[in-house]
Structures are given as structure tokens and as C-alpha cells.
Amino acid sequence: MVLSRAWTLIKHFEGTPKLSDFKLKEVQLPKIKNGEVLVEAEYFSVDPYMRPYSKRMMNEGDIMIGTQVARVLESNNKAYPVGSYVLSNAGWTTHSISQGKDLTPLIPNWPDHIPKSLALGTIGMPGLTAYFGLKEICIAKKGEIVLVNGAAGAVGSLVGQIAKIIGCKVVGSAGSDDKVQYLKDIGFDEAFNYKTVGSLEEALKKASPEGYDCFFENVGGYFADVALPQMRKYGRIAVCGAIALYNDTTPRKGEYVHFPLIFHELRMEGFTVQRWQDRYDEGLEKLMQWVIEGKLKYHEHITKGFDKMPAGFIGMLKGDNTGKAIITAK
Ligand SMILES: NC(=O)C1=CN([C@@H]2O[C@H](COP(=O)(O)OP(=O)(O)OC[C@H]3O[C@@H](n4cnc5c(N)ncnc54)[C@H](OP(=O)(O)O)[C@@H]3O)[C@@H](O)[C@H]2O)C=CC1
Numbered sequence: 001m002v003l004s005r006a007w008t009l010i011k012h013f014e015g016t017p018k019l020s021d022f023k024l025k026e027v028q029l030p031k032i033k034n035g036e037v038l039v040e041a042e043y044f045s046v047d048p049y050m051r052p053y054s055k056r057m058m059n060e061g062d063i064m065i066g067t068q069v070a071r072v073l074e075s076n077n078k079a080y081p082v083g084s085y086v087l088s089n090a091g092w093t094t095h096s097i098s099q100g101k102d103l104t105p106l107i108p109n110w111p112d113h114i115p116k117s118l119a120l121g122t123i124g125m126p127g128l129t130a131y132f133g134l135k136e137i138c139i140a141k142k143g144e145i146v147l148v149n150g151a152a153g154a155v156g157s158l159v160g161q162i163a164k165i166i167g168c169k170v171v172g173s174a175g176s177d178d179k180v181q182y183l184k185d186i187g188f189d190e191a192f193n194y195k196t197v198g199s200l201e202e203a204l205k206k207a208s209p210e211g212y213d214c215f216f217e218n219v220g221g222y223f224a225d226v227a228l229p230q231m232r233k234y235g236r237i238a239v240c241g242a243i244a245l246y247n248d249t250t251p252r253k254g255e256y257v258h259f260p261l262i263f264h265e266l267r268m269e270g271f272t273v274q275r276w277q278d279r280y281d282e283g284l285e286k287l288m289q290w291v292i293e294g295k296l297k298y299h300e301h302i303t304k305g306f307d308k309m310p311a312g313f314i315g316m317l318k319g320d321n322t323g324k325a326i327i328t329a330k
């Protein structure tokens with residue numbers, strides 16, 4: 001018999017989540033039946049979507065939603081041999097039993113020298129988001145100018161690097177001077193700290209006096225208000241996320257989007273990465289290839305220990321992470 005530990009949401013968040021919104025539970029798991037698999041988590045992802053979607057998708061008392069990289073401990077299912085690694089949607093729980101429907105094997109021939117935690121970041125959902133969002137929504141082309149906010153995070157840091165691979169000029173914004181230095185280290189042409197620039201409008205103009213062809217939007221709110229009028233004619237805006245709004249308890253007031261959209265003839269389109277589910281293999285192979293070739297640099301912000309899951313989640317929302325925020329099980 002295996003003892004599983006799980007973090008449950010005891011209260012829907014009001015504004016920024018607090019440690020006291022979560023409670024650790026222990027559950028004795030039964031023996032696995034025919035077709036079932038028992039997995040043990042090694043790495044957990046904490047993602048911004050957990051903040052707004054927890055209210056839409058969870059009841060108080062549920063195990064927190066989320067993805068993990070796990071190792072198969074026991075198996076009565078040929079598709080998942082003991083010792084193999086899978087992505088699991090079991091959420092914030094150390095051990096879980098499943099029929100295999102919510103499991104995905106890691107891509108075949110995962111090289112030993114590439115950390116398996118990257119299946120939650122650069123060679124996983126955030127990597128795919130950057131790849132398809134930039135290719136299919138921004139339609140970024142060689143010689144164009146790309147703006148990305150939340151640029152030092154899991155998605156943003158890849159958007160900038162993939163745009164450089166395509167041959168674009170890349171401008172990024174992030175919330176600390178260390179993050180700005182990181183962006184320059186990984187090849188961004190221009191980067192600034194949105195928290196300390198006196199004027200966001202001037203910072204955007206200084207970074208690219210010609211304006212922007214593509215805007216990969218991760219943040220929302222004031223940043224978008226200021227960025228939209230700086231788009232060039234026929235510019236494309238990929239609305240990937242809006243993290244500045246996720247903790248809001250009352251709707252914000254802001255600029256009308258209509259005027260820049262009309263005057264600059266812009267196309268603004270929201271997406272979730274699942275749209276390209278049937279092309280994930282293509283994206284993951286490309287991301288893995290770029291990592292192996294050293295064209296995509298990865299950085300993980302690692303919080304050690306399952307006990308720290310809520311702190312790691314809250315820290316990511318506050319901006320503690322450079323690159324992908326990961327929690328290790330041990
Ligand atoms: N559409 C889709 O399918 C997907 C969308 N997303 C979205 O992409 C965005 C980035 O996600 P991801 O890369 O995983 O997360 P990150 O790794 O970028 O982590 C979140 C970062 O957001 C920044 N942030 C927090 N609050 C604010 C704020 N008020 N204003 C500006 N920045 C803020 C912080 O960095 P800083 O120090 O710079 O403030 C923080 O580190 C999110 O909006 C997310 O919801 C992600 C995956 C899929």
C-alpha cells in the first residue's frame with residue numbers, strides 16, 4: 001500500500017493566493033487493478049492559468065490542478081512499463097493511480113543529458129505555446145520586430161529566442177534588473193525593467209523607434225494599453241495570457257483597443273495552445289532539436305520539496321522565477 005500526499009484547495013482565492021488557502025492531505029492508495037498504473041511524481045509545474053482556472057474548474061476541497069513528470073512505479077498496463085516516465089495531469093499529489101487516459105509518455109529517445117523536468121517547460125506546454133503562438137498567430141517573419149512581455153518567464157524567454165532563430169529583432173520586458181540581464185544573455189536585442197522605467201511609452205519607443213510588427217502578449221492591463229498604439233501597420237498581436245489581471249477582484253478600466261486596431265489595421269487573436277494538439281509532435285521535436293543544438297537556452301527556477309508547492313506557486317505569480325517555475329517532489 002502506498003501513502004499519497006496531496007495539496008487541496010480549501011478556499012477559492014480572493015486576490016493573490018495565500019498559504020492558508022491550501023491544506024496538505026494524506027491518502028492511502030489501494031492496490032492497482034487491471035489496466036491501471038501507479039505513478040510517483042518527480043517534478044511539478046506551477047502555471048499562471050491555475051490562478052484564474054481554479055475557480056472555473058475546481059471545487060473547494062479538490063486536489064489542486066496541474067501537470068507533473070512522474071515515474072511508473074507499478075503497472076498493469078502494457079502502454080506504461082515500470083520505470084518509464086510520463087506527463088500526468090493528477091495535480092499536486094505525490095502518487096496517483098490511473099487507467100492511463102490522463103498520462104502521456106515523454107517523447108521517445110529523451111536524451112539522458114536533458115533534464116526530464118523540461119517536459120514541463122521548454123520541451124513541454126510552455127515551449128509549444130511560444131512555438132505555435134509565434135508561428136501561427138504572430139506569423140513572425142525574418143526582419144520583423146517582435147515585442148514580448150513577461151519575457152523572462154517560461155513562455156516569454158522562448159518566444160524571444162525562437163523569434164531570434166527566425167531572424168527577427170526582439171524586445172522584451174521583465175520585472176527585475178537580473179531578469180533584464182538574463183534576456184540580454186540569451187540574445188534579446190533590447191530589454192527593460194517595466195517596474196523601474198519612468199515611462200513605459202518612452203521605453204518601448206527607445207527600444208524600437210520604428211514600432212512593432214508582432215506583439216506576443218502575456219500580461220494585459222496597462223502594458224497592452226501602451227503597446228497597442230506602437231504597433232506598425234498590419235501588425236499581429238497574439239493574446240497568450242493576461243497575468244496582470246489574474247488576481248483582480250474588480251474589473252479594470254483601460255484604453256479602448258478599437259482605435260489602434262482600426263488606424264494601424266491590426267489583427268489581435270487569442271489562443272490556447274491546445275489548438276495545435278495534433279501538431280504537438282512537430283513542435284516538441286523542433287524544441288528538443290534546438291535545445292540539443294544549443295540554439296534554445298533553458299533556465300529553471302527550482303523550488304525544492306513537495307511541502308513548498310503553495311509557496312512555489314505564489315512565488316511564481318509574484319515574479320520570483322526566471323525561466324520555468326518547477327517544484328521537485330523531494
Ligand atoms: N494561451 C495559452 O495556451 C497559454 C498561456 N499562458 C500564459 O502565458 C503567460 C506566461 O506564462 P508562463 O510563461 O508560464 O509564466 P511565467 O514563467 O512568465 O511566470 C509568470 C511571470 O509573470 C510575471 N508577472 C506576474 N505578475 C505580473 C504583472 N502584474 N505584470 C507583469 N508581469 C507579471 C512575473 O514576472 P516579472 O518579474 O517579469 O513580473 C512572473 O515571473 C501567462 O499569462 C499565462 O497565463 C501560458 C501557457 C499557455
Ligand SMILES: CCCCCC(=O)/C=C/[C@@H]1[C@@H](C/C=C\CCCC(=O)O)[C@@H](O)C[C@H]1O
Pocket residue numbers: 048049052053056125240241242272273274
Ligand atoms: C483567463 C485566463 C487565461 C489563461 C491563459 C492560460 O494561461 C491558458 C493556459 C492553458 C491552460 C488551459 C486550462 C484550461 C482550459 C479550460 C477551458 C475552459 O473553457 O475553461 C492549460 O491547458 C494549458 C494552457 O493551454
